Amino acid sequence: xxxxxxxGALKALVxxxxxxxxxxxxxxxxxxEFLWYLPDVQYLMVQHIWLTVMSGSLAILVAIPLGIVLSxxxxxxxxxxxxxxxxxxxxxxxxxxxxxxxxxxxxxxxPAVFGLFVATLLPITRNTYAGxxxxxxxxxxxxxxxxxxxxQRLLKVELPNALYxxxxxxxxxxxxxxxxxxxxxxxxxxxxxxLIFTGIDLYDPVMMLSGAIPTALLAITIDALIxxxxxxxxxxxxxxxxx
Amino acid sequence: MIRLESLTKVFDTPKGAVVAADHIDMxxxxxxxxxxxxxxxxxxTTTLKMINxxxxxTSGKVFINGEDTTGLDTQTLRRNIGYVIQQIGLFPNMTIExxxxxxxxxxxxxxxxxxxxxxEMMAMxxxxxxxxxxxxxxxxSGGQQQRIGVARALAADPPVMLMDEPFGAxxxxxRAVIQDEFxxxxxxxxxxxxxxxxxxxxxxxxxxxxxxxxxxxxxxxxTPDDLLAAPKNAFVESFLGEDRALKRLNLVKxxxxxxxxxxxVTPSDTLETALAKIDDYGYQNAILMINERKQPAGIxxxxxxxxxxxxxxxxxxxxxAVVDLDDDLRKAASLMFAHDQTWLPCVDKAGTVCxxxxxxxxxxxxxxxxxxxxxxDRKPSAAIKE
Numbered sequence: 001x002x003x004x005x006x007x008g009a010l011k012a013l014v015x016x017x018x019x020x021x022x023x024x025x026x027x028x029x030x031x032x033e034f035l036w037y038l039p040d041v042q043y044l045m046v047q048h049i050w051l052t053v054m055s056g057s058l059a060i061l062v063a064i065p066l067g068i069v070l071s072x073x074x075x076x077x078x079x080x081x082x083x084x085x086x087x088x089x090x091x092x093x094x095x096x097x098x099x100x101x102x103x104x105x106x107x108x109x110x111p112a113v114f115g116l117f118v119a120t121l122l123p124i125t126r127n128t129y130a131g132x133x134x135x136x137x138x139x140x141x142x143x144x145x146x147x148x149x150x151x152q153r154l155l156k157v158e159l160p161n162a163l164y165x166x167x168x169x170x171x172x173x174x175x176x177x178x179x180x181x182x183x184x185x186x187x188x189x190x191x192x193x194x195l196i197f198t199g200i201d202l203y204d205p206v207m208m209l210s211g212a213i214p215t216a217l218l219a220i221t222i223d224a225l226i227x228x229x230x231x232x233x234x235x236x237x238x239x240x241x242x243x
Numbered sequence: 244m245i246r247l248e249s250l251t252k253v254f255d256t257p258k259g260a261v262v263a264a265d266h267i268d269m270x271x272x273x274x275x276x277x278x279x280x281x282x283x284x285x286x287x288t289t290t291l292k293m294i295n296x297x298x299x300x301t302s303g304k305v306f307i308n309g310e311d312t313t314g315l316d317t318q319t320l321r322r323n324i325g326y327v328i329q330q331i332g333l334f335p336n337m338t339i340e341x342x343x344x345x346x347x348x349x350x351x352x353x354x355x356x357x358x359x360x361x362x363e364m365m366a367m368x369x370x371x372x373x374x375x376x377x378x379x380x381x382x383x384s385g386g387q388q389q390r391i392g393v394a395r396a397l398a399a400d401p402p403v404m405l406m407d408e409p410f411g412a413x414x415x416x417x418r419a420v421i422q423d424e425f426x427x428x429x430x431x432x433x434x435x436x437x438x439x440x441x442x443x444x445x446x447x448x449x450x451x452x453x454x455x456x457x458x459x460x461x462x463x464x465x466t467p468d469d470l471l472a473a474p475k476n477a478f479v480e481s482f483l484g485e486d487r488a489l490k491r492l493n494l495v496k497x498x499x500x501x502x503x504x505x506x507x508v509t510p511s512d513t514l515e516t517a518l519a520k521i522d523d524y525g526y527q528n529a530i531l532m533i534n535e536r537k538q539p540a541g542i543x544x545x546x547x548x549x550x551x552x553x554x555x556x557x558x559x560x561x562x563x564a565v566v567d568l569d570d571d572l573r574k575a576a577s578l579m580f581a582h583d584q585t586w587l588p589c590v591d592k593a594g595t596v597c598x599x600x601x602x603x604x605x606x607x608x609x610x611x612x613x614x615x616x617x618x619x620d621r622k623p624s625a626a627i628k629e
Contacts, residue, residue, distance in 0.1 A: 160334075
């Protein structure tokens with residue numbers, strides 16, 4: 001009884017808080033201030049998404065084949081050490097990667113896409129490799145034993161069984177990618193970072209938030225989007241979310 | 244037919260070369276099940292896996308139906324050999340139907356043909372096609388999964404099958420059921436099968452021949468009965484276990500040692516006649532009474548016949564147990580022990596009496612082989628030294 005009433009009280013409290021926040025923001029004109037940035041947000045968001053899509057798809061196109069190649073038995077000798085190199089690569093801060101790519105490629109979209117690509121590449125490669133290596137050896141033996149060629153084994157057995165892990169890698173990588181794109185503003189590539197960093201510099205919280213909130217929403221959307229794709233694409237028999 | 248010609252596998256390990264299989268020569272005739280038996284690390288699995296090149300032979304040849312497989316391309320070779328492994332290895336991303344039809348698809352069968360084949364296979368392994376074909380392996384029990392595993396191996400109707408401890412991961416009750424089902428299937432399919440096992444009872448039950456391995460060498464290759472009756476050396480003997488004579492009970496049918504001579508009385512005989520017959524035939528305890536259709540109807544005990552007067556029909560006791568001609572000796576022995584009998588009447592399919600089986604006949608049949616061996620082969624002490 002007491003617990004239920006406390007819960008109820010909390011719920012009511014939260015509702016009141018939201019209501020008063022709404023009333024306050026309306027009366028103080030904050031909403032109007034945010035709306036004033038709407039055209040900027042729309043324009044920069046398109047840039048932002050574009051940067052993510054380019055660097056993300058490029059990373060997927062490179063990382064998955066790379067992970068597949070590394071997981072082949074013939075690569076077993078070099079694969080582990082190469083994965084270690086990639087792991088070290090992950091520890092370099094993205095800002096440093098962007099700075100480096102700027103010093104080679106100048107400023108603008110190209111170095112930003114390249115920097116983001118490098119930062120996104122690693123988690124996807126790692127998950128592709130780990131997912132393929134983690135396929136039950138008994139399955140591989142059965143697949144070989146019934147006469148599948150190495151290519152058929154990869155396409156019909158290994159990839160379908162590793163797909164869930166691969167998608168998990170893409171989900172992490174792309175969510176981080178969206179969250180990292182604001183840094184691209186620093187090397188002149190635009191994106192919602194423009195509002196965030198300018199807002200910080202001008203000590204204008206509304207400007208900063210009108211960059212930060214859409215960025216956060218984008219990250220959540222991308223995460224959900226990939227989760228839905230994974231739900232649909234990963235075969236039912238090996239899909240934990242459809243078991 | 245599978246023939247191995249000095250098949251050898253040497254593994255290079257950091258500790259030096261290890262000979263996993265040392266010049267294995269053997270032949271499995273068409274339609275027979277050959278069990279590769281031995282403790283772990285004896286080379287039986289390596290030998291099996293060299294046949295479909297999961298393990299690449301260091302040297303030696305494999306012939307299938309007289310054809311040297313050395314020149315064959317690995318994929319072609321494997322598609323024509325059914326392969327069942329202990330871990331089952333069904334593809335969890337595929338439905339049961341996709342799992343079963345995978346080899347026919349690889350071989351380029353058309354859709355209608357392999358779909359029909361999947362249903363046929365399900366019928367063969369006694370699982371309802373409509374209920375199972377669209378399901379995924381994870382939704383099935385271990386026993387059902389391994390039945391599907393066997394179906395997948397048989398789907399393209401390969402002449403030869405390799406089975407690596409196929410029933411090892413299944414609980415004992417289900418294992419016995421699957422073994423029986425498999426033997427029944429084999430009677431119709433007549434595949435040539437190599438079957439790895441470490442279980443001597445499974446080997447005796449399933450095998451037409453048994454090959455015993457030790458440290459990479461083929462120690463003995465013979466029929467289960469020969470193996471149990473005449474183990475080649477002390478290792479085989481100890482591997483088979485102290486009770487190997489009892490294990491042979493499974494292998495011998497009542498038909499082989501039944502004596503058709505059996506004294507009987509009919510209900511209309513007097514007890515005096517019965518006593519006379521008991522003495523005539525030299526029976527110790529009792530005589531069987533049969534009805535007009537020659538079916539066992541009761542027994543007249545000697546003590547009763549001696550002390551009482553009258554007709555058999557009024558003084559018989561129930562028949563404790565009968566055995567069928569096709570029962571094995573294990574069942575006969577078990578019935579004898581359970582009913583404290585030294586003999587049992589035998590009946591044929593129609594239920595008419597056709598002889599008797601005695602404890603003496605059983606023991607002398609089982610003992611004959613051992614005595615013969617001790618006589619001509621070598622002394623027991625020599626065998627132990629080896």
